[in-house]
Amino acid sequence: MALSPKNTDVKALFNTIAPEYDKMNNIISFGTHKKWRQKVMSKMTIPMGAQILDLATGTADWALALADSSDETTHVTGLDFSEEMLAIGQKKVDLSDYPDRITLVQGDxxxxxxxxxxxxxxxxxxxxRNLPDPTLGLQEMFRILKPGGQLVVLETSQPDNRIIKPFWKLYFGKVMPVFGKIFANGKYTEYQYLDQTTENFMDYMTLGKLMLNTGFKKVTISRFNLGAAAAHYATK
Structure with a gap:
């Protein structure tokens, strides 16, 4: 299994790119990351009074969307290891309609x-894909879920179409780091790292099998943009 590139201080990297993170997400994905999340949310069932954990919450976009899509007795906890990302996320939460229903915490x-x-x-x-050990991360997710609880993983993936794949590799390998240099105050190296994690991460079928091996049941997969991203849904 491919892990994150060695000798990369991922926490420091995300602290560095935090100020431009939201803007760059929109530029790099051409706004499609929002549509992917909307499609994923449309397939989720959120019970009343749910306790929800959004891992790698970053600047809290998904945590806010989860609060917006649930009843007023549901509580969302967002966890991230980057204090700079969380600081930006907290400002969004404070300005939202859900400051009492979202708690952001720093953690591993x-x-x-x-x-x-x-x-x-x-x-x-x-x-x-940014976890040094995705298997350990999935094991922790399994542990803290209630029996019958839901896991939803939305992640970048690799197209398997022979025509599309070379263009995908060109975009992530060459174009995306240049975008980082132009639009993110010269952060070329940081966006090279994000390309490496995307290109080296396990394919969608391998991830599905890993989830089953961790103990999850009923794993289903949806793919977006010709395989550029994939959503995995599972229950404990």
Missing amino acids: AMALPFDDHTFDIVTIGFGL
Whole structure:
């Protein structure tokens, strides 16, 4: 299994890119990351009074969307290891309609600071590939989910179409780092890293099998943009 590139201080990297993170997400994905999340949300069932954990919450976009799509008794906890990303996310939460229903905490997705069987739903968007050990991360997600709880993983993926794949590699390998240099105050190296994690991360079928091997059941997969991203849904 391919892990994150060695010798990369991922926390420091995300602290560095935090000020431009939201803008760059929109530029790099041409806004499609929002549509992907909307499609994923449309397939989720959120029970009343749910306890939801959004891992790698970053600037809290998915945490806010989860609060917006649930009833007023539902609580969303967003966890991230980058204090700079969380600081931006907290400002969004404070200005939202849900400051009392969203709690942002700093923590490690591979050593979650929660008791067993705490959450009804766990989500992680574009964060699993940044864990040094995705298997350990999935094991932690399984541990803190309640029996019957839902896991939703939205992640970049690799197209398997022979015609599309070379253009995909060109975009992520060459174009995206240049965007970082132009639009993110010269952060070329940081966006090279993000390309490496995208290109080296396991394919969607391997991830599905890993989830099953972790103990999850009923794993289903949706792919977006000719395989550029994939959503995995599973239950404990």
